[in-house]
Amino acid sequence: MQHVVGQPAVRAPAVASVASRVRSGLVHTSALRSLASTQAPASCSHRCGLGARTCRSAQPGRRRVAAAAFEPEDDGLAASANDVQEARIVVITSGKGGVGKTTSSANLGMSIARLGYKVCLIDADIGLRNLDLLLGLENRILYTAIDILDGECRLDQALIRDKRWKNLSLLSMSRNRQRYNVTRAHMVQLCEAIIALGYQFIILDCPAGIDVGFINAISPAKEALIVTTPEITSIRDADRVAGLLEANGIYNVKLLVNRVRPDMIQKNDMMSVKDVQEMLGIPLLGAIPEDPQVIISTNRGEPLVLQKQLSLSGIAFENAARRLIGKQDYFVDLNNPHKGLFQKIGEMFQG
Numbered sequence: 433m434q435h436v437v438g439q440p441a442v443r444a445p446a447v448a449s450v451a452s453r454v455r456s457g458l459v460h461t462s463a464l465r466s467l468a469s470t471q472a473p474a475s476c477s478h479r480c481g482l483g484a485r486t487c488r489s490a491q492p493g494r495r496r497v498a499a500a501a502f503e504p505e506d507d508g509l510a511a512s513a514n515d516v517q518e519a520r521i522v523v524i525t526s527g528k529g530g531v532g533k534t535t536s537s538a539n540l541g542m543s544i545a546r547l548g549y550k551v552c553l554i555d556a557d558i559g560l561r562n563l564d565l566l567l568g569l570e571n572r573i574l575y576t577a578i579d580i581l582d583g584e585c586r587l588d589q590a591l592i593r594d595k596r597w598k599n600l601s602l603l604s605m606s607r608n609r610q611r612y613n614v615t616r617a618h619m620v621q622l623c624e625a626i627i628a629l630g631y632q633f634i635i636l637d638c639p640a641g642i643d644v645g646f647i648n649a650i651s652p653a654k655e656a657l658i659v660t661t662p663e664i665t666s667i668r669d670a671d672r673v674a675g676l677l678e679a680n681g682i683y684n685v686k687l688l689v690n691r692v693r694p695d696m697i698q699k700n701d702m703m704s705v706k707d708v709q710e711m712l713g714i715p716l717l718g719a720i721p722e723d724p725q726v727i728i729s730t731n732r733g734e735p736l737v738l739q740k741q742l743s744l745s746g747i748a749f750e751n752a753a754r755r756l757i758g759k760q761d762y763f764v765d766l767n768n769p770h771k772g773l774f775q776k777i778g779e780m781f782q783g
């Protein structure tokens with residue numbers, strides 16, 4: 433399908449609703465929970481899918497949800513894009529904060545879902561979740577992964593299904609400022625349980641930094657996408673993260689360069705995407721331009737790739753998503769997005 437680059441139809445900004453969306457999700461009581469080391473029974477009777485070792489409700493003295501009242505629905509969406517043999521678990525990380533991990537997670541996840549795959553996005557940012565806001569799902573979160581670990585609910589209750597694309601689900605790790613002793617094993621078991629529900633892609637939105645939150649988020653991942661901006665600070669952090677990923681056995685790593693400004697590159701005020709890629713030595717998945725539409729789409733809770741008339745950043749995210757699922761797609765030329773088909777084909781032959 434040919435997308436037209438341009439400004440999307442301007443709709444009423446609904447400032448009040450934006451403000452209320454931001455407010456909801458801010459007021460949560462912080463609950464510091466400790467993992468009491470009680471002995472787990474041999475089996476877990478409810479259906480969270482986490483198994484007796486992890487499932488907190490399988491532990492004596494913990495509250496249990498009446499399982500029969502919450503039978504998981506059969507969504508009828510199993511593996512429509514069945515060229516994915518094995519589920520893919522991709523962590524989106526950066527080291528440096530604020531470079532576009534969450535924006536990329538929302539848009540890539542939504543694009544891949546639109547391509548027919550069953551996708552689960554995990555907001556692994558404990559204490560500072562944002563992905564729900566970008567997807568417009570903030571009012572629908574009743575349970576988080578911590579509630580699953582605490583035995584308050586089952587996995588399928590905490591998975592929020594997007595109404596626009598029902599093969600996209602969101603799992604938040606925690607409510608704002610809610611802390612918990614989440615371990616690497618918990619993350620692995622959560623992902624295994626999600627895959628058992630038929631999900632083909634799990635995309636983990638990693639918190640900034642390289643401390644325990646980062647380690648937990650990368651633990652279940654088989655591959656990684658490093659997001660960087662063309663700034664030296666972000667590039668250095670990306671390089672550090674690349675080393676840590678390798679040290680943790682993640683070798684399938686790709687690069688997404690975000691907030692690219694062709695005008696600044698032309699004036700030699702910004703590194704080009706090629707420069708960034710060569711400095712890091714990581715295969716390039718895509719490049720996303722700086723675009724005010726990103727802020728508008730964040731405030732509306734509607735990822736860029738859902739716009740009827742895609743902006744250049746929306747096209748670039750779609751392009752990156754197709755490359756992520758393995759299609760040999762051309763790179764969007766940020767200077768010349770309207771390139772003709774013959775030019776694209778010529779470039780494909782030139783490699």
Ligand SMILES: Nc1ncnc2c1ncn2[C@@H]1O[C@H](COP(=O)(O)OP(=O)(O)OP(=O)(O)O)[C@@H](O)[C@H]1O
Binds near residue numbers: 529691
């Ligand atoms: N291509 C872009 N053009 C314009 N603004 C962008 C772009 N990408 C991201 N932003 C803006 O940058 C800010 C940070 O983005 P985002 O929250 O996705 O980063 P992050 O890496 O997830 O941050 P954190 O490390 O805090 O989790 C947001 O205000 C977002 O709207």
Ligand SMILES: [Mg+2]
Binds near residue numbers: 534535
């Ligand atoms: Mg983020």
